Amino acid sequence: RDVENMRLIRSLVRHVKYFLGLRFDVSGWEHLQTEGPYVIISNHQSSLDVLGLMEILPDRCTMIAKKELIYAGTVGLICWLGGIVFINRKKPNDARSVMIDASKTMLDDKIRLWVFPEGTRNQTGNLLPFKKGAFHLAVQAQVPIIPIVFSSYSSFYLRKQKQFNSGTITIKILPKIETKGLTSDDIPSLIDKSFHLMNSSFLSISNSVPHSNGPCKH
Numbered sequence: 001r002d003v004e005n006m007r008l009i010r011s012l013v014r015h016v017k018y019f020l021g022l023r024f025d026v027s028g029w030e031h032l033q034t035e036g037p038y039v040i041i042s043n044h045q046s047s048l049d050v051l052g053l054m055e056i057l058p059d060r061c062t063m064i065a066k067k068e069l070i071y072a073g074t075v076g077l078i079c080w081l082g083g084i085v086f087i088n089r090k091k092p093n094d095a096r097s098v099m100i101d102a103s104k105t106m107l108d109d110k111i112r113l114w115v116f117p118e119g120t121r122n123q124t125g126n127l128l129p130f131k132k133g134a135f136h137l138a139v140q141a142q143v144p145i146i147p148i149v150f151s152s153y154s155s156f157y158l159r160k161q162k163q164f165n166s167g168t169i170t171i172k173i174l175p176k177i178e179t180k181g182l183t184s185d186d187i188p189s190l191i192d193k194s195f196h197l198m199n200s201s202f203l204s205i206s207n208s209v210p211h212s213n214g215p216c217k218h
């Protein structure tokens with residue numbers, strides 16, 4: 001169990017896009033060129049997000065995930081080996097204390113953490129209101145937040161209708177938001193700022209996404 005295992009996991013998962021006929025169009029790479037620990041926040045539409053995440057995952061970065069994933073067979077084992085931090089959403093007090101510990105570990109071990117602040121998968125067409133854990137994490141560790149937005153999958157993937165075509169996912173990496181000097185009192189405004197930046201980015205890149213490239217041959 002070591003965050004370094006994410007290098008191997010990342011290089012394996014990066015091949016999956018070819019089987020699904022998906023392409024990634026990434027902008028803002030320069031914003032990930034930040035030294036030391038930081039918190040990445042991104043929107044969460046489906047398990048497909050794992051592909052986009054692995055496409056751009058920086059070194060020494062692991063994720064916060066719901067603890068149910070440990071029991072998901074091989075996927076659970078891979079998550080555990082990659083040092084994923086598991087939280088129990090049914091016990092918010094426990095989840096908070098795990099995240100408070102993580103704010104120390106990320107500084108001690110120079111680790112970056114990826115959090116889905118919506119807290120659950122969402123394909124409603126707008127981002128869900130953000131949970132607060134990711135922002136406490138960044139403020140407690142006094143590290144920057146890097147917001148990342150994945151465009152809507154709805155032009156090629158409709159879960160209820162069981163439709164899946166090939167398509168292009170736009171990923172926009174936004175400039176980092178500094179938290180140096182901020183305290184827990186600043187969290188509501190930090191959340192507000194992050195939410196509006198990400199939601200407006202999401203709407204703008206989702207409208208400009210090229211439509212499905214046609215049915216997938218597989």
Ligand SMILES: CCCCCCCCCCCCCC(=O)SCCNC(=O)CCNC(=O)[C@H](O)C(C)(C)COP(=O)(O)OP(=O)(O)OC[C@H]1O[C@@H](n2cnc3c(N)ncnc32)[C@H](O)[C@@H]1OP(=O)(O)O
Pocket residue numbers: 009013044050063064065066074075078079082087089092095096097099100115116117118119120121130131132133134136137
């Ligand atoms: C092929 C195989 C490939 C394998 C691939 C591997 C990749 C896998 C990728 C896996 C991807 C998997 C992806 C997934 O699994 S996504 C699902 C799991 N992830 C999350 O849920 C993350 C986001 N959740 C949170 O951050 C929540 O805030 C938590 C769960 C922590 C609490 O939720 P809660 O429901 O309680 O809501 P709340 O946010 O309104 O907070 C309530 C109150 O608590 C205060 N508070 C909160 N936090 C802190 C804190 N740290 N220190 C001090 N205080 C804190 C807060 O200020 C507020 O108080 P007040 O301000 O109202 O007074």
Ligand SMILES: CCCCCCCC/C=C\CCCCCCCC(=O)OC[C@@H](O)COP(=O)(O)O
Pocket residue numbers: 013016044046047048050051066069075119120121122164
């Ligand atoms: C044609 C079907 C298209 C789907 C293909 C998916 C391919 C993805 C490839 C490999 C990655 C598999 C790893 C799965 C990790 C799942 C993480 C995840 O998404 O957990 C759900 C959790 O965050 C929120 O849970 P809830 O929405 O609150 O319950």
